[in-house]
Amino acid sequence: GAVVSQHPSWVICKSGTSVKIECRSLDFQATTMFWYRQFPKQSLMLMATSNEGSKATYEQGVEKDKFLINHASLTLSTLTVTSAHPEDSSFYICSAKDPGQGNEKLFFGSGTQLSVL
Amino acid sequence: GENVEQHPSTLSVQEGDSAVIKCTYSDSASNYFPWYKQELGKRPQLIIDIRSNVGEKKDQRIAVTLNKTAKHFSLHITETQPEDSAVYFCASTPPGANNLFFGTGTRLTVIP
Numbered sequence: 072g073a074v075v076s077q078h079p080s081w082v083i084c085k086s087g088t089s090v091k092i093e094c095r096s097l098d099f100q101a102t103t104m105f106w107y108r109q110f111p112k113q114s115l116m117l118m119a120t121s122n123e124g125s126k127a128t129y130e131q132g133v134e135k136d137k138f139l140i141n142h143a144s145l146t147l148s149t150l151t152v153t154s155a156h157p158e159d160s161s162f163y164i165c166s167a168k169d170p171g172q173g174n175e176k177l178f179f180g181s182g183t184q185l186s187v188l
Numbered sequence: 189g190e191n192v193e194q195h196p197s198t199l200s201v202q203e204g205d206s207a208v209i210k211c212t213y214s215d216s217a218s219n220y221f222p223w224y225k226q227e228l229g230k231r232p233q234l235i236i237d238i239r240s241n242v243g244e245k246k247d248q249r250i251a252v253t254l255n256k257t258a259k260h261f262s263l264h265i266t267e268t269q270p271e272d273s274a275v276y277f278c279a280s281t282p283p284g285a286n287n288l289f290f291g292t293g294t295r296l297t298v299i300p
Contacts, residue, residue, distance in 0.1 A: 103286055105286075115277065162229075164231065175220050175222075175237070176237065177234070179232050
């Protein structure tokens with residue numbers, strides 16, 4: 072299957088700092104990537120849809136100025152959590168569809184566990 | 189928008205027994221239904237999927253059934269093994285939607 076790489080796998084930061092998370096499609100080109108957040112023992116909540124070369128589409132309730140998304144190439148999308156606070160601590164996970172596999176199957180990155188002190 | 193409900197939230201079975209997880213969806217036009225397995229701290233992995241033009245699909249010990257009339261689909265795992273222990277998520281995709289709508293997850297524990 073398609074491979075989606077995500078880095079870092081975990082990060083600890085101080086309150087008020089910014090954290091950047093990278094998501095790469097390794098063996099396919101992804102015009103669209105998706106960013107999810109998952110709190111402990113909860114489901115995957117879509118935060119935003121990242122579109123290559125254009126602005127991301129944010130879900131209701133997600134602050135676009137706090138969660139900056141950049142999708143500058145067909146293989147890389149980044150999520151920057153700006154001025155992180157303890158309530159932003161969560162598991163962030165990206166995903167993408169491989170057009171070569173019917174553009175239905177969603178492949179996930181390995182996730183990033185963010186802990187804000 | 190699409191709403192996916194999943195039951196049960198937790199499920200414990202003895203090794204070798206079968207496990208069934210059920211999901212319902214609200215958009216009758218939804219046409220793609222994948223199931224993901226997520227182990228603790230790891231990425232969700234696609235284990236099986238079904239499209240709306242098919243009623244059942246099997247892959248070794250895993251099967252998925254779809255009832256379009258009732259708008260529900262189920263995951264069946266037979267001869268469960270301890271390594272099947274994980275959280276399972278169902279999802280659906282309405283036509284024209286780019287993303288998946290996930291259920292709330294089922295934590296399956298297979299007791300050796």
